[in-house]
Amino acid sequence: MDLPLLEQTLRERGEPAFRARQVWEWTARGASGYDAMTNLPRTLRSELAEVVPFSTLDVETERESRDGTVKTLFRTADGHPVEAVLMRYRDGRRSLCLSSQSGCPLTCTFCATGAMAFGRNLTASEILDQALHFRRLTQVDHAVFMGMGEPMLNLDEVLSAARRLPDLGITHRRTTISTVGWLPGLRRFVDEVGEPIRLALSLHAADDELRSRIMPVNERYPVAEVVAECRRQAEATRRRVFVEYVMLAGVNDAPEQARALAELLGRDHFKVNLIPYNPWAASVGGEADARPNTPPTAAGAASVGGEADARPNTPPKAAGGLYEGSSRDRIAAFRHELERARVPVTVRLTRGRDIEAACGQLAAAPRVRRRSAPSSQPAPARRPAAGAPRSRT
Numbered sequence: 320m321d322l323p324l325l326e327q328t329l330r331e332r333g334e335p336a337f338r339a340r341q342v343w344e345w346t347a348r349g350a351s352g353y354d355a356m357t358n359l360p361r362t363l364r365s366e367l368a369e370v371v372p373f374s375t376l377d378v379e380t381e382r383e384s385r386d387g388t389v390k391t392l393f394r395t396a397d398g399h400p401v402e403a404v405l406m407r408y409r410d411g412r413r414s415l416c417l418s419s420q421s422g423c424p425l426t427c428t429f430c431a432t433g434a435m436a437f438g439r440n441l442t443a444s445e446i447l448d449q450a451l452h453f454r455r456l457t458q459v460d461h462a463v464f465m466g467m468g469e470p471m472l473n474l475d476e477v478l479s480a481a482r483r484l485p486d487l488g489i490t491h492r493r494t495t496i497s498t499v500g501w502l503p504g505l506r507r508f509v510d511e512v513g514e515p516i517r518l519a520l521s522l523h524a525a526d527d528e529l530r531s532r533i534m535p536v537n538e539r540y541p542v543a544e545v546v547a548e549c550r551r552q553a554e555a556t557r558r559r560v561f562v563e564y565v566m567l568a569g570v571n572d573a574p575e576q577a578r579a580l581a582e583l584l585g586r587d588h589f590k591v592n593l594i595p596y597n598p599w600a601a602s603v604g605g606e607a608d609a610r611p612n613t614p615p616t617a618a619g620a621a622s623v624g625g626e627a628d629a630r631p632n633t634p635p636k637a638a639g640g641l642y643e644g645s646s647r648d649r650i651a652a653f654r655h656e657l658e659r660a661r662v663p664v665t666v667r668l669t670r671g672r673d674i675e676a677a678c679g680q681l682a683a684a685p686r687v688r689r690r691s692a693p694s695s696q697p698a699p700a701r702r703p704a705a706g707a708p709r710s711r712t
Protein backbone atom coordinates (compact mmCIF):
# COMPACT_ATOMS: atom_id res chain seq x y z
CA MET A 320 0.00 0.00 0.00
CA ASP A 321 1.34 3.37 -1.02
CA LEU A 322 1.36 4.94 2.45
CA PRO A 323 2.06 8.55 1.39
CA LEU A 324 -0.77 8.27 -1.14
CA LEU A 325 -3.06 6.83 1.54
CA GLU A 326 -2.29 9.69 3.90
CA GLN A 327 -2.75 12.29 1.20
CA THR A 328 -6.07 10.79 0.11
CA LEU A 329 -7.41 10.73 3.64
CA ARG A 330 -6.26 14.28 4.22
CA GLU A 331 -7.88 15.57 1.07
CA ARG A 332 -11.10 13.91 2.06
CA GLY A 333 -10.97 15.69 5.42
CA GLU A 334 -10.77 12.44 7.37
CA PRO A 335 -9.59 12.52 10.99
CA ALA A 336 -5.91 11.86 11.55
CA PHE A 337 -6.46 8.44 13.12
CA ARG A 338 -7.86 6.96 9.89
CA ALA A 339 -4.45 6.32 8.36
CA ARG A 340 -3.44 4.49 11.49
CA GLN A 341 -6.58 2.39 11.44
CA VAL A 342 -5.97 1.38 7.85
CA TRP A 343 -2.35 0.55 8.57
CA GLU A 344 -3.21 -1.54 11.63
CA TRP A 345 -5.64 -3.67 9.69
CA THR A 346 -3.17 -4.06 6.87
CA ALA A 347 -0.25 -4.95 9.12
CA ARG A 348 -2.33 -7.60 10.83
CA GLY A 349 -2.95 -9.34 7.53
CA ALA A 350 -6.34 -7.99 6.40
CA SER A 351 -7.16 -9.16 2.89
CA GLY A 352 -8.44 -5.78 1.66
CA TYR A 353 -10.23 -2.55 2.59
CA ASP A 354 -13.48 -4.47 2.85
CA ALA A 355 -12.27 -6.21 5.96
CA MET A 356 -11.74 -2.90 7.81
CA THR A 357 -15.03 -2.87 9.58
CA ASN A 358 -14.39 0.21 11.72
CA LEU A 359 -14.11 2.33 8.59
CA PRO A 360 -17.22 3.84 6.98
CA ARG A 361 -18.32 1.73 4.02
CA THR A 362 -18.13 4.63 1.56
CA LEU A 363 -14.58 5.39 2.63
CA ARG A 364 -13.59 1.77 2.13
CA SER A 365 -14.86 1.68 -1.41
CA GLU A 366 -13.32 5.04 -2.24
CA LEU A 367 -9.94 3.93 -0.92
CA ALA A 368 -10.18 0.72 -2.93
CA GLU A 369 -10.47 2.85 -6.05
CA VAL A 370 -7.86 5.46 -5.30
CA VAL A 371 -5.18 3.66 -3.26
CA PRO A 372 -4.41 0.17 -4.57
CA PHE A 373 -4.27 -2.24 -1.65
CA SER A 374 -0.77 -3.29 -2.74
CA THR A 375 1.84 -1.41 -4.77
CA LEU A 376 2.94 -4.80 -6.15
CA ASP A 377 1.20 -7.33 -8.37
CA VAL A 378 1.93 -10.99 -7.81
CA GLU A 379 3.19 -12.47 -11.05
CA THR A 380 4.15 -15.98 -10.01
CA GLU A 381 4.55 -17.90 -6.80
CA ARG A 382 6.37 -21.17 -6.28
CA GLU A 383 6.62 -23.42 -3.27
CA SER A 384 9.66 -25.53 -2.52
CA ARG A 385 9.63 -29.08 -1.19
CA ASP A 386 10.91 -27.64 2.09
CA GLY A 387 7.98 -25.23 2.40
CA THR A 388 9.86 -22.16 1.21
CA VAL A 389 7.73 -19.85 -0.94
CA LYS A 390 9.21 -17.54 -3.56
CA THR A 391 7.06 -14.82 -5.04
CA LEU A 392 7.81 -12.76 -8.12
CA PHE A 393 6.10 -9.38 -7.95
CA ARG A 394 5.90 -6.49 -10.41
CA THR A 395 5.91 -2.85 -9.44
CA ALA A 396 3.25 -0.65 -11.04
CA ASP A 397 5.86 0.51 -13.57
CA GLY A 398 6.86 -3.01 -14.52
CA HIS A 399 9.96 -3.82 -12.47
CA PRO A 400 10.41 -7.35 -11.13
CA VAL A 401 10.89 -7.90 -7.40
CA GLU A 402 11.33 -11.20 -5.64
CA ALA A 403 10.84 -12.10 -2.00
CA VAL A 404 10.95 -15.35 -0.11
CA LEU A 405 9.13 -16.85 2.88
CA MET A 406 11.08 -19.49 4.78
CA ARG A 407 9.21 -21.80 7.14
CA TYR A 408 11.29 -23.72 9.63
CA ARG A 409 10.38 -26.82 11.58
CA ASP A 410 10.70 -24.99 14.88
CA GLY A 411 7.88 -22.70 13.75
CA ARG A 412 10.04 -19.76 12.75
CA ARG A 413 8.72 -17.82 9.75
CA SER A 414 11.37 -15.70 8.13
CA LEU A 415 11.04 -13.26 5.25
CA CYS A 416 13.79 -12.46 2.78
CA LEU A 417 13.03 -9.01 1.36
CA SER A 418 14.35 -7.07 -1.63
CA SER A 419 15.46 -3.46 -1.41
CA GLN A 420 15.97 -2.86 -5.15
CA SER A 421 14.73 -4.37 -8.39
CA GLY A 422 17.93 -6.03 -9.56
CA CYS A 423 21.23 -4.75 -8.20
CA PRO A 424 23.79 -2.32 -9.64
CA LEU A 425 26.68 -4.17 -8.01
CA THR A 426 28.25 -7.05 -9.85
CA CYS A 427 29.29 -9.70 -7.37
CA THR A 428 30.41 -12.48 -9.68
CA PHE A 429 28.71 -15.33 -7.80
CA CYS A 430 25.28 -13.72 -7.45
CA ALA A 431 22.42 -14.12 -9.91
CA THR A 432 20.84 -10.78 -9.02
CA GLY A 433 24.00 -8.97 -10.11
CA ALA A 434 23.64 -10.59 -13.52
CA MET A 435 20.21 -9.17 -14.25
CA ALA A 436 19.50 -5.62 -15.31
CA PHE A 437 19.31 -3.09 -12.49
CA GLY A 438 15.88 -1.50 -12.30
CA ARG A 439 15.61 1.00 -9.48
CA ASN A 440 15.40 1.48 -5.77
CA LEU A 441 12.16 0.30 -4.22
CA THR A 442 10.04 2.60 -2.10
CA ALA A 443 9.37 1.79 1.55
CA SER A 444 5.82 0.87 0.57
CA GLU A 445 7.05 -1.54 -2.10
CA ILE A 446 9.36 -3.17 0.44
CA LEU A 447 6.57 -3.45 3.01
CA ASP A 448 4.17 -4.85 0.44
CA GLN A 449 6.48 -7.85 -0.03
CA ALA A 450 6.24 -8.52 3.70
CA LEU A 451 2.49 -7.84 3.83
CA HIS A 452 1.89 -10.33 1.04
CA PHE A 453 3.33 -13.11 3.20
CA ARG A 454 1.70 -11.73 6.33
CA ARG A 455 -1.64 -12.42 4.67
CA LEU A 456 -0.60 -16.07 4.29
CA THR A 457 0.84 -16.66 7.74
CA GLN A 458 2.21 -15.17 10.93
CA VAL A 459 5.78 -13.94 10.44
CA ASP A 460 8.52 -13.26 12.98
CA HIS A 461 11.89 -12.68 11.27
CA ALA A 462 13.04 -10.60 8.31
CA VAL A 463 16.33 -10.35 6.48
CA PHE A 464 17.13 -7.76 3.84
CA MET A 465 18.94 -10.35 1.78
CA GLY A 466 16.83 -10.42 -1.35
CA MET A 467 17.56 -8.44 -4.48
CA GLY A 468 19.60 -5.28 -4.18
CA GLU A 469 22.00 -3.51 -1.87
CA PRO A 470 20.12 -2.05 1.11
CA MET A 471 22.79 0.59 1.84
CA LEU A 472 22.17 2.13 -1.58
CA ASN A 473 18.55 2.67 -0.57
CA LEU A 474 18.92 3.16 3.14
CA ASP A 475 16.16 5.66 3.84
CA GLU A 476 13.45 3.54 2.26
CA VAL A 477 14.85 0.35 3.79
CA LEU A 478 14.86 1.87 7.27
CA SER A 479 11.45 3.36 6.87
CA ALA A 480 10.13 -0.11 5.95
CA ALA A 481 12.13 -1.86 8.69
CA ARG A 482 10.73 0.54 11.28
CA ARG A 483 7.19 -0.61 10.50
CA LEU A 484 7.95 -4.33 10.59
CA PRO A 485 7.17 -4.65 14.33
CA ASP A 486 3.53 -3.92 13.43
CA LEU A 487 3.59 -7.13 11.36
CA GLY A 488 5.05 -9.11 14.24
CA ILE A 489 8.75 -8.77 13.35
CA THR A 490 10.75 -7.05 16.08
CA HIS A 491 13.92 -5.09 15.35
CA ARG A 492 15.98 -7.75 17.07
CA ARG A 493 14.65 -10.21 14.54
CA THR A 494 15.40 -7.94 11.60
CA THR A 495 18.72 -8.12 9.77
CA ILE A 496 20.05 -5.77 7.12
CA SER A 497 22.81 -7.19 4.97
CA THR A 498 25.36 -5.20 3.00
CA VAL A 499 28.36 -5.69 0.74
CA GLY A 500 29.98 -2.93 2.79
CA TRP A 501 28.79 0.11 0.85
CA LEU A 502 30.50 2.57 3.14
CA PRO A 503 28.43 5.74 2.81
CA GLY A 504 25.27 3.87 3.75
CA LEU A 505 27.02 1.66 6.25
CA ARG A 506 28.46 4.68 8.11
CA ARG A 507 25.06 6.26 8.28
CA PHE A 508 23.60 3.00 9.54
CA VAL A 509 26.15 2.84 12.35
CA ASP A 510 25.73 6.50 13.26
CA GLU A 511 22.00 6.92 12.93
CA VAL A 512 20.16 3.70 13.63
CA GLY A 513 19.18 3.51 17.28
CA GLU A 514 16.96 0.45 16.95
CA PRO A 515 18.53 -2.95 17.65
CA ILE A 516 18.40 -3.99 14.00
CA ARG A 517 21.09 -6.57 13.22
CA LEU A 518 23.82 -5.85 10.69
CA ALA A 519 25.26 -8.48 8.36
CA LEU A 520 28.29 -8.09 6.12
CA SER A 521 28.76 -10.08 2.92
CA LEU A 522 32.51 -10.52 3.15
CA HIS A 523 33.40 -13.71 1.22
CA ALA A 524 37.15 -13.06 1.26
CA ALA A 525 39.56 -11.74 3.88
CA ASP A 526 42.03 -10.09 1.53
CA ASP A 527 41.59 -7.25 -0.94
CA GLU A 528 43.11 -9.02 -3.90
CA LEU A 529 40.64 -11.91 -3.84
CA ARG A 530 37.66 -9.87 -2.67
CA SER A 531 38.09 -7.35 -5.48
CA ARG A 532 38.18 -10.20 -7.95
CA ILE A 533 34.91 -11.74 -6.82
CA MET A 534 33.21 -8.53 -5.62
CA PRO A 535 34.18 -5.49 -7.71
CA VAL A 536 32.70 -3.15 -5.08
CA ASN A 537 35.76 -3.95 -2.98
CA GLU A 538 37.87 -1.77 -5.29
CA ARG A 539 35.96 1.17 -3.94
CA TYR A 540 35.56 0.13 -0.33
CA PRO A 541 38.38 -2.18 0.75
CA VAL A 542 38.21 -4.89 3.40
CA ALA A 543 39.96 -3.07 6.23
CA GLU A 544 37.67 -0.03 6.11
CA VAL A 545 34.52 -2.07 5.83
CA VAL A 546 35.45 -4.41 8.65
CA ALA A 547 36.46 -1.46 10.84
CA GLU A 548 33.06 0.11 10.31
CA CYS A 549 31.30 -3.12 11.21
CA ARG A 550 33.45 -3.44 14.30
CA ARG A 551 32.34 0.06 15.30
CA GLN A 552 28.74 -1.15 15.03
CA ALA A 553 29.46 -4.23 17.15
CA GLU A 554 31.10 -2.10 19.80
CA ALA A 555 28.34 0.48 19.85
CA THR A 556 25.53 -2.07 20.08
CA ARG A 557 27.36 -4.86 21.92
CA ARG A 558 25.92 -7.26 19.42
CA ARG A 559 27.90 -9.28 16.95
CA VAL A 560 27.79 -8.39 13.29
CA PHE A 561 27.07 -11.42 11.13
CA VAL A 562 29.60 -12.15 8.43
CA GLU A 563 28.36 -14.01 5.38
CA TYR A 564 30.90 -16.09 3.56
CA VAL A 565 29.83 -18.07 0.49
CA MET A 566 31.99 -21.15 0.04
CA LEU A 567 33.47 -21.29 -3.47
CA ALA A 568 35.54 -24.37 -4.24
CA GLY A 569 39.19 -23.59 -4.81
CA VAL A 570 38.54 -19.84 -4.55
CA ASN A 571 38.07 -18.87 -0.90
CA ASP A 572 37.72 -22.17 0.95
CA ALA A 573 41.30 -23.13 1.89
CA PRO A 574 42.21 -23.67 5.57
CA GLU A 575 44.78 -20.87 5.42
CA GLN A 576 42.05 -18.56 4.17
CA ALA A 577 40.01 -19.52 7.21
CA ARG A 578 42.94 -18.61 9.42
CA ALA A 579 43.30 -15.26 7.66
CA LEU A 580 39.59 -14.66 8.15
CA ALA A 581 39.85 -15.46 11.86
CA GLU A 582 42.80 -13.11 12.15
CA LEU A 583 40.90 -10.33 10.42
CA LEU A 584 37.72 -10.68 12.45
CA GLY A 585 38.91 -11.64 15.92
CA ARG A 586 36.77 -13.37 18.53
CA ASP A 587 34.60 -10.66 19.92
CA HIS A 588 32.72 -8.72 17.31
CA PHE A 589 31.58 -11.07 14.57
CA LYS A 590 29.81 -14.32 13.94
CA VAL A 591 30.57 -16.06 10.67
CA ASN A 592 27.86 -17.69 8.62
CA LEU A 593 29.29 -20.06 6.01
CA ILE A 594 26.92 -20.26 3.05
CA PRO A 595 27.01 -23.26 0.73
CA TYR A 596 27.21 -21.86 -2.79
CA ASN A 597 23.92 -22.01 -4.67
CA PRO A 598 24.36 -22.45 -8.42
CA TRP A 599 22.19 -20.33 -10.65
CA ALA A 600 23.58 -20.08 -14.19
CA ALA A 601 21.14 -22.62 -15.60
CA SER A 602 18.15 -21.08 -13.91
CA VAL A 603 18.91 -17.57 -15.08
CA GLY A 604 19.28 -18.93 -18.58
CA GLY A 605 18.23 -16.57 -21.33
CA GLU A 606 17.54 -13.79 -18.90
CA ALA A 607 21.20 -13.37 -18.23
CA ASP A 608 21.58 -11.54 -21.50
CA ALA A 609 20.91 -8.32 -19.68
CA ARG A 610 24.36 -8.66 -18.16
CA PRO A 611 27.15 -6.81 -19.83
CA ASN A 612 29.64 -9.59 -19.75
CA THR A 613 32.61 -7.42 -19.03
CA PRO A 614 33.01 -6.85 -15.32
CA PRO A 615 33.34 -3.18 -14.43
CA THR A 616 36.90 -3.22 -13.24
CA ALA A 617 40.10 -4.35 -14.81
CA ALA A 618 40.77 -6.61 -11.86
CA GLY A 619 37.39 -8.19 -12.25
CA ALA A 620 37.88 -8.67 -15.95
CA ALA A 621 41.18 -10.36 -15.46
CA SER A 622 39.90 -12.65 -12.78
CA VAL A 623 36.73 -13.85 -14.36
CA GLY A 624 38.34 -13.84 -17.76
CA GLY A 625 36.63 -17.00 -18.90
CA GLU A 626 33.22 -15.41 -18.95
CA ALA A 627 34.25 -11.94 -19.96
CA ASP A 628 32.88 -12.07 -23.45
CA ALA A 629 31.78 -8.58 -24.34
CA ARG A 630 30.58 -9.34 -27.85
CA PRO A 631 26.95 -8.39 -28.24
CA ASN A 632 24.44 -11.09 -29.09
CA THR A 633 26.60 -13.98 -28.07
CA PRO A 634 24.71 -16.52 -26.02
CA PRO A 635 25.05 -15.54 -22.39
CA LYS A 636 27.49 -17.45 -20.32
CA ALA A 637 26.55 -16.38 -16.87
CA ALA A 638 29.26 -15.84 -14.31
CA GLY A 639 27.51 -18.10 -11.83
CA GLY A 640 28.58 -21.01 -13.98
CA LEU A 641 32.18 -20.19 -13.15
CA TYR A 642 31.96 -21.46 -9.64
CA GLU A 643 31.47 -24.70 -7.89
CA GLY A 644 30.37 -24.96 -4.33
CA SER A 645 32.85 -26.25 -1.76
CA SER A 646 32.37 -29.85 -0.67
CA ARG A 647 30.93 -30.62 2.75
CA ASP A 648 34.34 -31.73 3.94
CA ARG A 649 35.92 -28.54 2.78
CA ILE A 650 33.25 -26.48 4.54
CA ALA A 651 33.72 -28.57 7.70
CA ALA A 652 37.49 -28.04 7.63
CA PHE A 653 37.05 -24.30 7.13
CA ARG A 654 34.62 -24.20 10.01
CA HIS A 655 37.03 -26.15 12.17
CA GLU A 656 39.79 -23.57 11.60
CA LEU A 657 37.47 -20.76 12.70
CA GLU A 658 36.40 -22.71 15.76
CA ARG A 659 40.01 -23.35 16.67
CA ALA A 660 40.54 -19.60 16.61
CA ARG A 661 37.39 -19.20 18.75
CA VAL A 662 35.47 -17.30 16.12
CA PRO A 663 31.75 -18.13 16.38
CA VAL A 664 30.64 -19.86 13.20
CA THR A 665 27.61 -21.61 11.76
CA VAL A 666 26.87 -23.19 8.40
CA ARG A 667 23.74 -21.83 6.81
CA LEU A 668 20.99 -24.24 6.01
CA THR A 669 20.14 -23.96 2.35
CA ARG A 670 16.44 -23.40 1.71
CA GLY A 671 14.38 -23.34 -1.44
CA ARG A 672 17.15 -24.28 -3.83
CA ASP A 673 14.77 -26.35 -5.98
CA ILE A 674 12.76 -23.21 -6.82
CA GLU A 675 15.78 -20.89 -7.19
CA ALA A 676 14.82 -19.15 -3.98
CA ALA A 677 18.11 -19.72 -2.14
CA CYS A 678 20.76 -17.07 -1.43
CA GLY A 679 22.06 -15.49 -4.60
CA GLN A 680 19.49 -17.14 -6.84
CA LEU A 681 17.01 -14.30 -7.06
CA ALA A 682 16.81 -12.97 -10.60
CA ALA A 683 14.02 -12.20 -12.96
CA ALA A 684 13.58 -10.99 -16.48
CA PRO A 685 13.46 -7.20 -16.42
CA ARG A 686 10.40 -6.64 -18.55
CA VAL A 687 8.32 -9.68 -19.24
CA ARG A 688 5.03 -7.96 -18.94
CA ARG A 689 4.18 -4.40 -18.25
CA ARG A 690 0.88 -3.10 -16.99
CA SER A 691 1.27 0.47 -18.11
CA ALA A 692 1.31 1.60 -21.72
CA PRO A 693 4.37 0.27 -23.54
CA SER A 694 5.44 3.79 -24.47
CA SER A 695 5.85 4.96 -20.89
CA GLN A 696 9.39 4.44 -19.73
CA PRO A 697 9.55 3.51 -16.07
CA ALA A 698 11.01 6.47 -14.25
CA PRO A 699 13.26 5.66 -11.34
CA ALA A 700 11.52 6.71 -8.15
CA ARG A 701 14.82 7.62 -6.67
CA ARG A 702 18.34 7.44 -7.88
CA PRO A 703 20.96 5.38 -6.09
CA ALA A 704 23.06 7.34 -3.66
CA ALA A 705 25.54 9.75 -5.19
CA GLY A 706 28.60 7.91 -6.30
CA ALA A 707 26.73 4.68 -6.88
CA PRO A 708 27.85 2.65 -9.83
CA ARG A 709 25.79 3.31 -12.89
CA SER A 710 22.94 1.06 -13.77
CA ARG A 711 24.00 -1.71 -16.06
CA THR A 712 20.89 -1.65 -18.22
Ligand code: SAH
Nearest residue numbers: 430465469497498499521563596597678679
Ligand atom coordinates in the same frame (compact mmCIF):
# COMPACT_ATOMS: atom_id res chain seq x y z
N1 SAH B 1 23.51 -6.86 -1.35
C1 SAH B 1 23.35 -7.29 0.02
C2 SAH B 1 22.03 -7.97 0.26
C3 SAH B 1 21.87 -9.30 -0.46
S1 SAH B 1 22.21 -10.58 0.66
C4 SAH B 1 24.51 -8.21 0.37
O1 SAH B 1 25.19 -8.68 -0.52
O2 SAH B 1 24.76 -8.41 1.56
C5 SAH B 1 22.39 -11.98 -0.31
C6 SAH B 1 23.44 -12.89 0.27
O3 SAH B 1 23.57 -14.06 -0.54
C7 SAH B 1 24.78 -12.22 0.25
O4 SAH B 1 25.53 -12.57 1.37
C8 SAH B 1 25.39 -12.80 -0.99
O5 SAH B 1 26.75 -12.69 -1.00
C9 SAH B 1 24.91 -14.23 -0.91
N2 SAH B 1 24.98 -14.90 -2.22
C10 SAH B 1 25.01 -14.33 -3.42
N3 SAH B 1 25.09 -15.26 -4.40
C11 SAH B 1 25.11 -16.45 -3.78
C12 SAH B 1 25.14 -17.79 -4.24
N4 SAH B 1 25.16 -18.07 -5.55
N5 SAH B 1 25.15 -18.78 -3.34
C13 SAH B 1 25.08 -18.50 -2.01
N6 SAH B 1 25.02 -17.25 -1.51
C14 SAH B 1 25.05 -16.24 -2.38
